[in-house]
Amino acid sequence: MSTITPDESRSSDDHCTPDALLHSAPSRDITLEDLVMAAGRDVTPKNLDWARRKMEKEGPTAIERLLP
Template structure:
């Protein structure tokens, strides 16, 4: 079994959940990581979160 894709019967490995330093994180990424729906209101929330803390998505992921 490849470790690059999650299995249906196992938890997703941490290296697939976390973003890498130096990558661009979009507001859509933050919304999806938070488990929220992609709505204009949630995208604006995510834009504010990223403006306050560019590493905001890391705090949302396990």
């Protein structure tokens, strides 16, 4: 049984992926399901109706208002 540490198992040319490449902004087309899940709610017909009304009132920025 070997006792290789994670650093020893990497080849010398391995590099960490920059944080900016690991995260991507959502597309401009926010779905109702996206809005419901961002609000921490279950995707149900009632919550989809809530999301539809919120999107009609606030537009795509509705999801930004849910984020801290």
